[in-house]
Amino acid sequence: MDLFDKFDALIAQKSSLPFEKADPFKVVMDKVLSETVAIIEGRETILAGTNNYMGMTFNEEAIAAAKEALDNYGTGTTGSRVLNGTYSGHKGLEKTIADFYGMDHCMVFSTGYQANLGMISTLGGVDDYVIIDADSHASIYDGCAMGNATIVRFKHNDIESMEKRLKRLPAEAGKLVVVESLYSMLGDAAPLKELLETAKKYGCTTLVDEAHSMGFCGEKGRGLCEELGVEHLADFIVGTFSKSVGTVGGYCVSNHPKFDVLRLVCRPYMFTASLPPSVVASATASIKALERSGNRRAHLWENARRLHAGLKAAGFTLATETASSPIIAVCLPDPLIATKFWEKLLLNGVYVNMALPPATPAGYNLMRVSVCAQHTTEQIDEITRRFIATAEELGLNVKAA
Amino acid sequence: MANAQTLDRIFELVAPFNKKGIELQADTTFATDLDLDSLTVMDLVAEIEDAFDIILPLNLLPELETIEQVAAAVDRIVADND
Ligand SMILES: Cc1ncc(COP(=O)(O)O)c(C=O)c1O
Numbered sequence: 180m181d182l183f184d185k186f187d188a189l190i191a192q193k194s195s196l197p198f199e200k201a202d203p204f205k206v207v208m209d210k211v212l213s214e215t216v217a218i219i220e221g222r223e224t225i226l227a228g229t230n231n232y233m234g235m236t237f238n239e240e241a242i243a244a245a246k247e248a249l250d251n252y253g254t255g256t257t258g259s260r261v262l263n264g265t266y267s268g269h270k271g272l273e274k275t276i277a278d279f280y281g282m283d284h285c286m287v288f289s290t291g292y293q294a295n296l297g298m299i300s301t302l303g304g305v306d307d308y309v310i311i312d313a314d315s316h317a318s319i320y321d322g323c324a325m326g327n328a329t330i331v332r333f334k335h336n337d338i339e340s341m342e343k344r345l346k347r348l349p350a351e352a353g354k355l356v357v358v359e360s361l362y363s364m365l366g367d368a369a370p371l372k373e374l375l376e377t378a379k380k381y382g383c384t385t386l387v388d389e390a391h392s393m394g395f396c397g398e399k400g401r402g403l404c405e406e407l408g409v410e411h412l413a414d415f416i417v418g419t420f421s422k423s424v425g426t427v428g429g430y431c432v433s434n435h436p437k438f439d440v441l442r443l444v445c446r447p448y449m450f451t452a453s454l455p456p457s458v459v460a461s462a463t464a465s466i467k468a469l470e471r472s473g474n475r476r477a478h479l480w481e482n483a484r485r486l487h488a489g490l491k492a493a494g495f496t497l498a499t500e501t502a503s504s505p506i507i508a509v510c511l512p513d514p515l516i517a518t519k520f521w522e523k524l525l526l527n528g529v530y531v532n533m534a535l536p537p538a539t540p541a542g543y544n545l546m547r548v549s550v551c552a553q554h555t556t557e558q559i560d561e562i563t564r565r566f567i568a569t570a571e572e573l574g575l576n577v578k579a580a
Numbered sequence: 581m582a583n584a585q586t587l588d589r590i591f592e593l594v595a596p597f598n599k600k601g602i603e604l605q606a607d608t609t610f611a612t613d614l615d616l617d618s619l620t621v622m623d624l625v626a627e628i629e630d631a632f633d634i635i636l637p638l639n640l641l642p643e644l645e646t647i648e649q650v651a652a653a654v655d656r657i658v659a660d661n662d
Binding site: 313323329330331332334340343344347348536537540541542 | 617618619622625626629630633634635637638639
């Protein structure tokens with residue numbers, strides 16, 4: 180028995196996709212010219228699928244801080260946070276994030292994936308319940324699978340579906356509700372106020388994953404909880420450095436008085452090496468810069484609205500009615516057309532994410548665009564033009580409104 | 581064995597998801613016989629939960645392959661709740 184036999188169906192499915200000149204799982208960026216342009220196979224390509232929302236990957240202060248940390252602290256910590264892997268930079272970064280949120284505690288993880296994995300698996304004990312949205316990110320599902328709690332799932336962004344289920348749970352049991360603020364595939368926003376208020380009505384502890392909203396939602400860029408004025412209803416906020424912050428890593432902030440004990444029980448925090456000093460330094464500089472990036476935030480939202488309006492006017496079907504986030508998802512009729520569209524668009528010099536079922540909700544076949552604050556207005560219009568040209572080359576029937 | 585009434589109710593709830601129009605039996609499987617994908621399974625689980633006013637935890641789902649197994653699990657959960 181070959182252990183790989185179980186993947187045969189997947190291998191067959193993947194090889195049935197009609198890629199000729201490019202493969203979405205094998206894109207290589209040979210040169211990265213800026214936050215928004217890279218060289219792929221010799222072609223200058225506009226990056227419109229990198230989650231680099233605030234364009235912080237080339238932030239001067241972040242780069243300078245990283246270089247200094249490299250010189251002073253070396254390339255890596257070679258150790259866990261609970262052994263030799265905590266440098267002054269790690270403590271400084273945790274303080275920077277806690278201050279940014281105005282919260283008492285912060286724990287930095289090596290990725291956002293591990294932050295969710297660790298928080299959910301550790302908080303949800305064997306007698307507890309973890310209540311999640313059906314469209315949750317893989318890191319949330321995996322945190323559930325790793326822990327021992329009973330997992331309850333409600334319909335995506337459906338307050339009534341959540342409340343019905345909360346009503347059925349024992350009143351005295353420990354309950355953790357986990358929701359995201361902006362969902363990464365369609366860019367749809369959660370009705371956070373209603374969800375969190377309902378969770379609180381049933382005595383639940385709450386965790387909000389702000390991976391796709393930190394940096395540009397809210398006046399200070401803390402996320403959708405800030406924007407909606409519901410930070411007091413979130414007991415834990417999880418975030419990542421891999422999107423708006425422009426590097427790698429994850430964090431959780433909280434006011435819980437016993438929060439620090441997690442450092443001794445949270446396995447995805449303890450049993451892996453801590454972030455390298457250069458990453459810690461650039462994350463610290465980047466978050467400080469994000470806090471005062473009001474103009475950049477405004478430009479990002481302008482870009483998102485402009486692209487949404489342009490594609491809508493051209494007749495494309497979009498996953499959200501309005502630009503509710505910098506994620507603009509274009510819906511195509513079937514996986515075959517999506518495959519061809521993605522490939523042609525890349526050859527036309529625009530990189531976006533292709534997302535197909537089962538990775539997408541409701542069976543959507545998506546060209547997922549993530550807009551960057553450093554995209555110029557000209558680049559946004561160019562992306563729209565190349566979408567239109569690609570549709571024409573494929574003879575796709577999109578009707579201008 | 582699941583309660584006959586429970587089994588009948590589950591047959592009713594599964595019927596709208598029986599797109600292939602096969603004959604539903606106690607040992608009909610969701611993945612193979614009914615060819616349900618994970619999104620559809622989710623909708624079906626929600627229907628069953630609401631019909632019996634219970635929670636079918638996500639942790640249980642991998643063990644529930646047939647209609648009979650779901651009915652038996654529903655009976656157990658209903659009994660536990662009383
Ligand atoms: C909602 C959500 N949570 C968590 C993560 C994990 O973030 P990271 O890239 O830091 O592991 C992601 C990103 O993939 C995400 O989309």
